[in-house]
Amino acid sequence: MARGFWSWYEKFNSVVRTFTGPAQLGAGHPEAPDIRRADAACPICGRPMTEHVVERSADQRTASRLVCPAPRAA
Numbered sequence: 001m002a003r004g005f006w007s008w009y010e011k012f013n014s015v016v017r018t019f020t021g022p023a024q025l026g027a028g029h030p031e032a033p034d035i036r037r038a039d040a041a042c043p044i045c046g047r048p049m050t051e052h053v054v055e056r057s058a059d060q061r062t063a064s065r066l067v068c069p070a071p072r073a074a
Helices: 002-020
Strands: 053-055 065-067
Touching: none
Parallel strands: none
Antiparallel strands: 053 065
């Protein structure tokens, strides 16, 4: 059963690709490196991003976290 489905899928995919073409990767134009200012303000606390820590886990399942610096004593 699996072999029959796979051959049907390959035939279907070849017909669809004649109309759609291969997958389009990228933005469609040459892209420059993403250059960001080092003194950009944090969207959460407003302090410079250079004072923050980005925690990235080793696995791809856990989201990265932005750790804002401790508030300044008044």
